[in-house]
Amino acid sequence: MTMRSAAAPKMEPDMLSEPEATPELAGSHGLSAEEYDTILKIMGRTPSFTELGIFSVMWSEHCSYKSSRIHLKKLPTAAPWVIQGPGENAGVIDIGDGQAAVFKMESHNHPSYIEPYQGAATGVGGIMRDVFTMGARPIANMNALRFGDPAHPKTRSLVSGVIAGIAGYGNCMGVPTVGGETNFHKSYNGNILVNAMTVGLVDQDKIYYARGAGVGQPVVYVGSKTGRDGIHGATMASAEFDNDSADQRPTVQVGDPFVEKLLLEACLELMEKDAIICIQDMGAAGLTSSSVEIADKGGIGVHLDLDRVPMREPGMSPYEIMLSESQERMLMILKPGREDEARAIFEKWDLDFAVIGITTADRRLKLSMHGRVWCDMPVPPLVDQAPVYDRPCAKLEKPAPLAPIPEETDMLDALVKLLSCPDLSSKRWIWEQYDSLVRGETVSGPGIAGTQASKPADAAIVRIPGKDKALAVTTDCTPRYCHADPFEGAKQAVAESWRNLCAAGATPLAITNNLNFGNPQKPDIMAQFVAAIDGIAVACRALDYPVISGNVSLHNETNSEAIFPTPAIGGVGVMADWKTACSLAVENSGLTLMLIGGGGTHLGQSLYLREILGREDGTPPAVDLEREKRHGLFIRNMIATGHITACHDLSDGGLLVALAEMLMAGNTGATLQTGGDAAFWFGEDQGRYAIATKAPETLEEEAKKRGIPAHILGLSGGDSLKFSSGAGILVNNLIYENERWLPACMEGNA
Template identity: 45%
Template sequence: MELLDPLPTVETARKLGVLPDEFDRIVTILGRQPNFTELSIFSVMWSEHCSYKNSIIWLKTLPRDSDRMLAKAGEENAGLVDIGDGLACSFKIESHNHPSALEPYQGAATGVGGINRDIFTMGARPIAQLNSLRFGDLSLPKTRRLLRGVTKGIGDYGNAFGIPTVGGEIYFDECYNTNPLVNAFSAGIVEIGKVAKATSYGVGNPVFIVGSATGKDGIHGATFASEDISAASTDKLPAVQVGDPFMEKLLLEATLEIIATGYVIGIQDMGAAGIICSTSEMSAKGEHGMVIDLDKVPTRQPNMAPFEILLSESQERMLVVIEKGKEGIIQGIFDKWDLHCAQIGEVTAAPADGMGRLHFYRYGQLVADVPAHDLVLGGGAPQYRRDYKEPAYIKEFAKFRINTVPDVTPADLGDVARHLLSHPNICSRRWVYEQYDSMVGTANRSTNAPSDAAVVRVKGAGIPKTDKSIVITVDCNSRYVNANPFTGAQIAVAEAARNIVCTGGEPLAVTNNLNFGNPYVPEVYWHFVEAVKGMGEACARFATPVTGGNVSFYNQSSDDGPVFPTPTIGMLGLMENPDNRMTLNFQNEGDTIYLIGSPQNDVASSEYLYSYRKVKASPAPAFDMEQELAVQTIVKQLITKKLIRSAHDISDGGLFVAVAESAMAGGRGFAINTDGEYRRDAYLFGESQSRVIVSVSAEQQAGFEQFMQKAHVSYSQIGSVTASDYVVDGQVVIASDTATSLYNNALGEIMA
């Protein structure tokens, strides 16, 4: 059979992001030179975004198993964890960084749409969303434009789709001036035994494309996400997808309905690389092939070329393989929801080796003939172990000594307090989250009861009644990771677990979004390797296996260099009993405030040191894994024994900010005392890890003290909850109404 299109050259391959040796490998696989359509197929499937070719070797070292894991990491559309009562939670985090840098509204919106499709394609109804965002210097008009666009994109899509956004994080640093990071997290619930798989098998079974029509948006989006941002990137605006949340809502309901019929063999979201990704991954997993007629794909533009149809990343689409003979049932469901449902091909047999082939036709002509297995991650896609070396600055950062900066005096405390409470990395994100619907679905238990992690009741149409809640959070302080990627990544995992524990949950599993610069730069790749090692060790210690996630390389520009290494941790926890719900707000005047965990003479990588003292070269904060595990164990026990009124972990801004946030959330003040064994700035503003602030009522105090005296964890009484004002060592540092106004309004005033 004759293949259409002129045969491309090595130079053509290079323009598509295919290296010369990879081009030679393609020729060997096919036994001939590829045509342009086939080369385009390999270029997207072998891009970093789809193949993880520069990361998979290290990702395989992460802990991936537990008794609760129901899907192998990376083998399904999302992670799947048993939460008991015959239910499972499907959850995942993914990036949409490059699209958001070019077109922030659609980039962020389609990131939300894509991650939710990963969840409901497994048969799980999404019940909650989080996001983790990074932007540049907020004094720059460009940064404010990006923040406005991303926030509106997330809000408009999520609100219209009808899934609550229940939390997240935002950080600002000039390293993100060109390359913002937009990481979207979604979680859903499904009954065990009703999970849909991303596979294809059964010779003659029909293959359908369902949902929206296919257009020219997002073509080569996966390739675009696998290269540095540059001045020329604006020429690739068509690589950014366009979303429609109302179409996605219809697709959600139709998808869950067809899965419920029991006639679905396999189903996969068309995200990165579109049709070619879904057909190849499902076929490779099921060890079958497919024959696809591209003429039957519903399109939005006339005369689309074969490669355009195959590579388009138009949103709100699925590939579905169903049992032969059930076509009418599936068609009827999609007709009811007024969605496209077109049979475009069928499953074909594979040779004895299980290496099924994909045959694509256009206008009756064979335009591509490729082996599914050789296209995909874990199959024939290349895997590289890049050279890496420690950047010179790491040793320089380690030389920092605290005595090189002056301690704060009592007279300085008010100035530091105002600086931190109004800093964009610490102040309230009210300007952002008020644009999100956090209450749709009425499952969010956190809106009027602030806590360190979001608590979402397990409920929804078709879900058996239960008292369980999932507890979810996203965490990463990239400044720590930049200072020491191994320790910084460990801290990211530890903080996520600490947030879940302080909320009354039990950490179960992790999804991660690994945001780094160009992997071909040895120093950048060293960041990646060290962060994966640190994350892996921490996940093993917390018994929170990695269920999957996303690697986003090439977050780098010629102007700003690479972004800080940002391995974002999305963690799932479980709350069996709603009575264990713990909030961070101080409640009654006169309650005693305790610090659990040991203070340190440490201000390394703190917001105080970085932005107030303007010292950017310092190591990661003090962190001890054994101390962390011990503190979390104690906090869990204090919550279940009902010995504390509130719990809040100490993180950005240190102890002072943690106590201030608990006071503001409860409409109270506080009076605390520092400890003369430590520098005042380290005690109040240092960010050494493994510390939690709790408040205890008079009725609980004797039991609390008795319990803590038997525990093998340091603790100290540091003060009490008051009616108003923030008092340190007998001095009013800042009035409570002033602090609340600064904290709540700072970001909004900047954006205004």
């Protein structure tokens, strides 16, 4: 069938002798003694070295979700518009006109810390592959990044490597990186978080799945050759770090975005031809997880002839081939007889194409090489009998209420400090390295003032080619809330993403999540995880906003110090016409600025508390989900009927920060008539929006009808943000303060 066998180097059989499996060897593969006992029972004999390796990756936390699985079941995953929920390469939702959006978020935390450029690049490459494996063309990339204290000696090099890696991969693929969020906190000093999200577009009759393979069908390998990189990456990502983690650099994969671009085009071209039965990308645990997934989901077996696998170097063992995480590879099951047609497409794109095996009825994974069988194991137990742990949870302490805070504050002074603090500072240094415009459909991209795309907004907005319709995308999480109270914090992350989509004028449809936590074997970490799942579940149910895909990243600890719990939420919404997208920029004079949702009262866990008063105490703001929904629907309605000119959700920094951002975005001033204390201007109470309108009376009236608080704050105009007391600051100065910090930090001058 292929020429590979003949060309493969002839090995002396004893050159390929494998070590014998022992409990110690199993231990060094990250398997517990009980897990190894189960393996012995399943096999009825001592496994071969290759079989042991396959068990170890399939049963790693990364692939098996063994600590999280029983809790993830609690998440709501259904809605009439959900076409595919969790369990496939990515989730799929109906966006009308026979089209669907395919999306998922995934972490590449551990590799990005060890080797920032390649770790982040291959994270982006991996998530795009998940999306185009399903037949969808990626149309937008997003990310959610957490770095350590800016003053920590490693932070700057991690930031510059990660950003260059994300940019290097996404730009070359021609997929716009349209937004994201970046936070800094010392809890990430030893474990940064790199969560990447891709949104793709597909016709509903052209969606491909990993399921559906039958017996007697060719197993086809396409893409890059297999090398020795990334071996045991999934196992590395399932353990915590210590001082020697840099030694793990060889477990990080090396990306080639050019090959992935070719793979994308070749796959989409073949998918037009209806020759593929099912397809699975080779991500974590490479050829192992892809072949096991396809076999398990199809209820079949797979027999692979590893001599036929395209290899980058001679002398690779079956163990190395099966565990390699070389990037830019796909495994597919073709309709028998369509091999030549498929081969011609991959040859056109200069990619490897090899028929490496056949599907069988015996439900076994059988691997041959050099005339020997190296692995012959049942498939179902690899999945069904993967360990599932209901790990012990500690009881979470509710945080103490906020201790009294000093009264007197200069509001403008505090505003300037907040706008120039690491979390709120302009991230221009980051996003100007991302091509957010390629493909020509970006309506709203990253940033607030001086943006690449025309309309700064609370969500990224990408038009669907050839239509008026557009998708809105956002990523959100406030880790300091989650640390103080994982349940409320996770609820808030979902609510904020929903609110951002509403503020942009979109109808929120569904989320993906990326659950980043510490070591699940510690009861207090497990308690955080379980509470966060509960919080997400409650919010998703209340807001009709199901979870359709996601990823869990545990063991984000170094020397026993865990990160803040960080359940990052990626939300997607749709709008019928991009022209109704709502900007956050106040661009004209004479607009009335209003606060919808009530005055601020809550300073516990606020950014004001941390940046101005140097404290991180109190409870996070609670989310009243019924109120959240009512306010959001009102905002959407008022945007759709043209009553709102600009809209911005209230989150980090509260009302005054939101107003300042709206003015900076439009480079317009305003005079505020309202007075208030620090909690009024900087409180982070939820379910609120700042808006600019030409029709304040209508808005007040409509809000009153629905029992929603609406306050007039002032009028836009001039070049300064002014209080009626006379105090003021030039908007240009606010922009300067907002832009100042990150470039200076990266130059080492912050």
